[in-house]
Amino acid sequence: GYRNHNGKKIAHTTMSNLISNPKYKGYYVGNKVKVVDMFTKKQKFLPPEEWVMFKDETGEIVPAIVSEEIWDAANAVLKKRSEDVKARQGVCNHANLLTGKLWCTECGQPYYRRESEDKRGRKNSKWICSGKIKNGADSCRSFAIYESEIKPLLFEVFRDTAADADAMVEEYIRMYNELTQHGSLRKKIEQQNNIIDQANRKKNKLLQLAADDSITNADFK
Ligand SMILES: [Zn+2]
Incomplete structure (x- = not known):
């Protein structure tokens, strides 16, 4: 992603608020909030459908910084990405299926995934004790676990446990x-x-x- 003036990564919400703000395509936007309590002046944000929007044709009050076409295209991408992110929630990322779940019984360090290939060039990642990676092969007596070997085992365990x-x-x-x-x-x-x-x-x-x-x-x- 991109970084803000503090050098920190710009949060997803900040980024999407930026992209979806119509003022950058030169639109005046009002009626975004509504006072719901006259005494406390408490406000609530209204859904975009209720916003009042009109284009500043003069380009003086709300100068556009991107064209309407680019704004629309960017928002289409944003919408698609947000939906993708939502759809992925709760679904295990294949590559990181075991991340944070394997621990070395020799030295207590977490296992890390390392890409590797078998003799025929097929991808067969292995999991190695991170203590071993940091402190050298002699530091720990643990051995590497190949994903192709542990996966069927785990599936068996889960299936039996469920039964x-x-x-x-x-x-x-x-x-x-x-x-x-x-x-x-x-x-x-x-x-x-x-x-x-x-x-x-x-x-x-x-x-x-x-x-x-x-x-x-x-x-x-
Ligand atoms: Zn270890």
Whole structure:
């Protein structure tokens, strides 16, 4: 991209605001904002459809710095690019599929991608420990991983994991249904409470009898 007077890269929004501003093709533009609150003077930006625009034919109030044709062409490109960027969101860039996801188990550094070719000249990139790249081959015992080798492995892992996750969800739903079906869980709790009650009653009775000396320790032997 281009750089501003600070030498920093011009942000995409700045660039697109510049390109899409009709004043550069000599248009007066009004009604871009509207006061929505009379007391706080709070404003909101209006959509371009509501802007009031007219061409400054005199070229004195809003002098054009580009022709209308160039402006239109630039905006067509901008629109296309913005749509492309939006369409790419959430889609993994093929070349950087594994960037930031591979780490060296020997020295803990991230793996970097290096372009390489196999004997027949086909592209087969490899991933190398960045610690090794920075500090030399002797610094780390890790080895390079070829993309053509790791990709099928990863696909297999993802496929199996997805199947496992589905099976697990199914199993949990089955277990949950079993527990709640026809209030069977509640019934089981009631049954167990009854057994506890009965046991407590028996215990009390035995304690009573023991206190009355009606039964002695010998009875328990
Ligand atoms: Zn390493």
